Amino acid sequence: MSEPDDLIIHTKGLTKSYGPHTALDDLNLSVPRGATGLLGQNGAGKSTFLKTILGLITATSGEGTVLGYDIQTQGSEIRQRIGYMPEYEALNPNMDAIHQVRYSGELLGMNPKVALNRAHEALQFVGIGEQRYREISSFSTGMKQATKLACAIIHDPDLIIADEPSNGLDMNTREFMISTLNTMVNDGQRSVLMASHLMDDVERVCDNIVLLHKGRLAAQGRIEDLKEIDREIEIHVWGSASALEELLKDRGFGVRREGRVMRIAHTVEDTATHILQAASEVGAQIRKMHEYEASLEDLFLAIMDNLGYAVKSSEDLLASTVEARRVDAPQSLGGGGA
Ligand SMILES: Nc1ncnc2c1ncn2[C@@H]1O[C@H](COP(=O)(O)OP(=O)(O)OP(=O)(O)O)[C@@H](O)[C@H]1O
Ligand SMILES: [Mg+2]
Incomplete structure (x- = not known):
């Protein structure tokens, strides 16, 4: 501060x-x-x-x-x-x-x-x-x-x-x-x-x-801090992608998917371990896995579309759960986009 x-x-x-x-x-x-x-x-x-x-x-x-x-x-x-x-x-x-x-x-x-x-x-x-x-x-x-x-x-x-x-x-x-x-x-x-x-x-x-x-304040703070709300892990999946998506969703992870590419909300410390575990359970092969770097544009959309306008600071943003955010996938990922 x-x-x-x-x-x-x-x-x-x-x-x-x-x-x-x-x-x-x-x-x-x-x-x-x-x-x-x-x-x-x-x-x-x-x-x-x-x-x-x-x-x-x-x-x-x-x-x-x-x-x-x-x-x-x-x-x-x-x-x-x-x-x-x-x-x-x-x-x-x-x-x-x-x-x-x-x-x-x-x-x-x-x-x-x-x-x-x-x-x-x-x-x-x-x-x-x-x-x-x-x-x-x-x-x-x-x-x-x-x-x-x-x-x-x-x-x-x-x-x-x-x-x-x-x-x-x-x-x-x-x-x-x-x-x-x-x-x-x-x-x-x-x-x-x-x-x-x-x-x-x-x-x-x-x-x-x-x-x-x-005319109202929707968010203020360091871009770096604000981006914390929008962390995701991106994976490229070979086989059983639908089954993997289902299982991860069942286990409470936010998942956006377009074909073989999936982005999973990085909400817990060991998200990656959960993904690998789920993949081995459904027999899906993960070809690539990396942290997806949100752009300011992603952040803007996440705030605008999903948080309402009562949010005052990065702490408030961070306090809301990923479920509450319901981030819509961008068009490139098969969502409605902005
Ligand atoms: N002199 C004025 N009289 C009446 N309404 C005004 C006046 N100036 C701005 N407004 C209104 O106040 C609101 C905010 O306008 P403002 O120009 O501050 O927005 P902005 O964010 O700078 O927009 P832009 O991206 O188009 O530059 C708008 O609804 C605008 O129509
Ligand atoms: Mg202006």
Whole structure:
């Protein structure tokens, strides 16, 4: 568990309503230093959450701090100290990149000369140093995203808050964005909070996640810890696969099967021994056996589909039994998938 000092963002009962619509519902969140992914489907409340903790929009009720500053009263202090990369275009198409980035430094109160020097560095860092004198209107989506990131890091903040940083990017630019974020976290010792609905991107940058669903907190914690709920052993079976499946199910193991490939919920210490025992009883031959590494996507589905939305932490997730989870097999394993 993190010490409070390690928490960079903290909220208690945070609620935001737009008229009758509750976009954020009673959120109690703790975000530690490091890289955290803010996950959720469209409309889950990710952007609303980011804008609320930046003091750009006012919470309806509840409280929170970012880097120790109060989100309700110290929005401008917060925005001075973090770098925010907004979801939608925040760029002036008629400016060239260097002036756009310098301008965002000036808005933060930087001296124009310092801001210009820093703008050169920031654009170099995000990979568009060569194009810095071009008008933004001529930029690709990837170059615009990079420019937005350069604006966010002009004052060298310790915390970068990025809303869908890889949205709309093709494979190469997406790759570059991910590696840039990784560099900031790993080499620069900076913290990143990135909203995304792309699990792969989050998994590659982040150690922690916060998962929102319809404005509510569905899960938060270390990805590694959360994955504990979704451990399985995968086996390849030759002969008597149906009999083996039946027997394992009779003995209380969750089994998903597609043909000769079976995944058995790894719930007890000696699951493997039980599998081998059952296989020898029914005369099935096991050709391969290994621990199946769940992806963040698997985890997301397991949480969403099977746990309801009252789950608050990895401990709560771990407390629920595999039977209660009823993990539906992905399409590749013959299940209904997502
Ligand atoms: N200014 C607004 N006025 C009214 N409703 C809003 C406003 N902004 C957002 N909402 C609603 O609040 C909910 C959360 O929206 P939000 O943009 O925070 O979601 P999101 O998780 O960022 O979604 P996306 O993945 O599409 O970016 C949605 O139902 C949205 O329609
Ligand atoms: Mg959004």
